[in-house]
Amino acid sequence: MSTVVDFIPGVPDYSTVHKPVGSLFDVDQCEWNKFKLSQDQIDTFWKDGFLLNVPVLTPQQCDMILEDYRYFLGGEKHPGMDMLYEYHSNQSGDPDNVLMHALGHWRLTKHFHDLAFLPKVVVGVSQLLEPSGNMTPVRFWHDQLFAKPPKHGGNVAWHQDYSYWTRTSPMCHLTVHIALDDQTEENGALKYIPGSHRWTRDGGKPLPVTDFNFKDMESIKTILTEEEKANFKPVCGNLKKGEASFHHALAVHGSYGNRSDSPRRAAVLNYFKDGVCSNTDEDLLNGIKIPKGQKMEGQFFPLVFDPKWADARN
Template identity: 40%
Template sequence: MSSGPEQGPLTAPNPLPPAIMGGSRYELDPEYPEIFARDGFVGPIEVYSEDFASRLADCADLLRARAPELEARLYEVEAGSLARPDEVVFHCLGGWLVDDLLRSVVFEPRVTVPAAQCLGVRRLRFWHDQIFTKPPRHPGLVPWHQDYSYWQRTTPEAHVTVHIALDDADEDNGCLHYVPGSHRWPLLERTAFDGPMDAVLEHLSPECLRAFHPRAMTLKRGQAVLHHGRTLHGSYANRSDRPRRALVLNYFADGVRAARDESMLRGLPILTAGSLLVEPWFPLVLDREPRSGPEVASR
């Protein structure tokens, strides 16, 4: 994914809400984490009303419309979507830095509690957000990929993604597709965001190719699907007369560190290898078991 133009340091959100310490009412039934462990994804999960999801969709539209103006204040805007908007899916990271509503949902227990359950932790930190927009009849797709292939600057691998549909999403308008069980596969080569859909397949072993049986994840507006950082997923073009917009919230277990000397996201300070990822950029959003030291997911 393109890193975009050079920019100065970003401004950290301030103040940040405190971490939620309860949230039992938002816990998933036990079978949901079990499905997540088996398949590497689980959904649909009821998260937001259609009306609230519509408000989030308005935020997504605003970010897309103002992307050239806001780019310096975001982590990333996919360069291809700016240069070739009629061909490449719009994709940006860092909406929470510029939009109060997007910032508020980062801390919502209706999101963070299920995410922590599926990850198997009680303390959860925010990694980053993403907006995806496919207008009607848009040919853009998102090639097969594993999220953690882009996140190897963090360690250990203890990440979970919450993909929230801001429109009804089905195969006609380019919903997500997942490969069940692929979270147990080796880490694959990174793919270009604007590259061919099946580029990653040439890196699959014969065993993985035999197990490559994608499943469509249809969602209603306001529903979510959660997936593991290594689960192979992608989405096809929007061949319908409807938009397909989504808000993606990525989290990791408390205790994740920088794997090497690097800025974790564009515009953030460089961290030394071994540094904990903490406030203000990676806030604790859920703390259901206060303790003195950090927690990491067991794998």
Template identity: 55%
Template structure:
């Protein structure tokens, strides 16, 4: 447990709505470590980023059956402004089948064109984001796009795309791992450690090193 950057047995404050959330599984289990270099992930990631893929961090999410909590609407980059410029990508991979009943991922179409939004919390209140939206943006939440996936399937999304997932009311758990990456060349924008428990990278310097390995570099075209 000490190797996790963050470890929350329940990110929610409500014991009746549990959201397990942890960062750093790649340092714990060989399967999560090796997944980072899998070509089924790295090749499309390089295509979407338009260049070499550098690891940012991973996440684990678990919503237990019957009382699994929500992941509130948010933009990933709201939490990542300590790295610049914005050249990031998220890959969500199901460890269980995910559907509307057990709280699959849902996206707000076209919200990746919105500016950075203030952080309004990751767990507990799906409506918290309303406080930082204008009327036009709020209307977009009338038509969320649910992404139902089979175990082992994945979805990619832009770091500004607003997304979240509702509670798990099913008889089965809903587990997922998330791989967050950046285009090689992104720099630190903070003199504080970018992740808990690792050395700081001074502001302005390139994000690299053993905690942020290069996962894939496309072959140069001749």
């Protein structure tokens, strides 16, 4: 798809375009293979379930994206917001623990759209979706925004992503969390539990979903084994502005509130291996359906990288 179509009059829907459209990066100068992760990085990912501090954006690119961020701070009535899959000006509902959270914004602005296609991201994702490190075709699942304001930013409870994605199958998913501000212990940096991507139930199923309480970070421990609780040792990402963490769909992660004087904003990109299918006849995302058993593809799940593209550059 290459023609931008309006979802509502005067508001373009960039999900109708399956290639970069803006000025975030120069796709014509892309040499895919130079963005490959090292074998050490791949080994670290599969040992811990996550990989930290991967530079993917310059500070200038972050500032470009933050300009688009303002679009989504205007509330539910901003033009085009109906295209979002979710929008929460404060998902916690607690004014002392504010968490702005949105899904689907890649449809609304050029920079967020193009971020989903960023070569420094999608090449690494292609490698990490296969334990062997061999590159595989990648499709976009959905994006997320998280904003924690200074002093009263909220928590995101410990969880495994795939616990909420079982409407797609098999589990061949990966998440990229990009820091648009420096992330620290004080401002609510993302944290991970090393090795927790191996915490499963009943032959590989994710952990049961616990109450997603924005105040109580400890609810996940009610469904952990004694061994898992003993190994519950969080590692703080401490991402710098423009750095990303890549994490396995079963890696337990979460973040505490922002009590610093600065905002903590992040852009999150979720992907899956080409060939993943719908596992439901209900909505996959708000208003978007693919019959159960059919391949996830089409307008809302574009192919963002194919190893053949890298081969063609050689």
